[in-house]
Amino acid sequence: xxxxxxxxxxxxxxxxxxxxxxxSGAVRGVTASRYAQGANAxxxxxxxxxxxxxxxxxxxxxxxxxxxxRRKRGSKTTGKTPxxxxxxx
Numbered sequence: 791x792x793x794x795x796x797x798x799x800x801x802x803x804x805x806x807x808x809x810x811x812x813x814s815g816a817v818r819g820v821t822a823s824r825y826a827q828g829a830n831a832x833x834x835x836x837x838x839x840x841x842x843x844x845x846x847x848x849x850x851x852x853x854x855x856x857x858x859x860r861r862k863r864g865s866k867t868t869g870k871t872p873x874x875x876x877x878x879x
Contacts, residue, residue: 842848
């Protein structure tokens with residue numbers, strides 16, 4: 791069996807960082823407090839990416855939909871008629 795030369799070992803330990811990545815102005819932990827408050831990550835399906843290209847558009851849509859969903863959820867506990875979204879009747 792051949793012995794591994796030092797040259798081969800050095801190649802496997804080489805830096806794989808791309809030259810275009812520049813972290814010289816980076817600040818360590820700058821977003822840590824935001825994540826500690828409870829950030830949620832959601833994966834958007836590719837077929838709706840044209841409608842929701844960023845978090846701002848997702849949040850706007852959810853804010854518009856939230857009152858309807860809250861009313862629907864509240865009807866279960868208060869005995870109100872449930873709100874049906876997308877019903878043809």
